[in-house]
Amino acid sequence: MAGKRGINYGRFMERAMRGVVADVLGHVAKHGLTGEHHFYISFDTTHPGVDIPTYLHENYPREMTIVLQDWFEDLAVTGDRFRVTLNFSDRPETLVIPLDAVKTFVDPSVKFGLKFDDHDEDEEAAAKPPAESAEAGRREEPDEDDDGGPDGTGGHPSSGEVVRLDRFRKR
Template identity: 50%
Template structure:
């Protein structure tokens, strides 16, 4: 029995499910209209599978773009695999949802950001290093997506 509701974990699972559903639809139907994704992930996550030269080049995190050319998108309950083109060199990647730091679709100004929770010892039930979902990205932060897209708070759409 726990002392409370773990909203952080529930939000994480819900947003992971949202990403899974979007990618499942894209795998079946392709990207509609101008939709495209910037996906930043932790290359050091133990379940990430990328070529050695990519992990050497991006030792902490990497942002991939799914837009004009991607192939063989396979979506599972734990993550997704996709072949992307890196300078005319196709590479297969596997990205678990838990490794995702940001998921942004700038065509519709939508974005999710996941932050890693530090173990401060205040809650014994919290898992150190577990991503904590944040539906708002600060465009002033390094690595935030810039340009015409704006990552908005989900609160903007609540009545």
């Protein structure tokens, strides 16, 4: 039984999309980057479990974007996080980033991107009616000529659109 509130499809979709990020990074860890693929990954540096050197945290106290393209080492996905070694001014540094800390994941070579909510919706906020919800003032309406994409789902990655998961949240 789903409970009084029903099924939170937005939360399931967000978990699935974070699974896509994990799967893609796992694939690259095993097979390397091919073709023109490269990734811009932004993450919340204050998220619990983020492990970055102190000087990087001082330079990026809230959010940081990393690029996986020409040089990176030791990329690995383990459970709910990934690890990668990157070069910062000729200093190789290992970063550990929980998948829940990821805010955006973009592969510009194929115009694919995911943008995750900036916050976790707690149970109480999810139960409030739309007029009382913090999300109510941020609702985005589709363009009048937007038919929802070729399959009616609101677009697809090849269109170059960033998939915004809050579009699917109950308001």
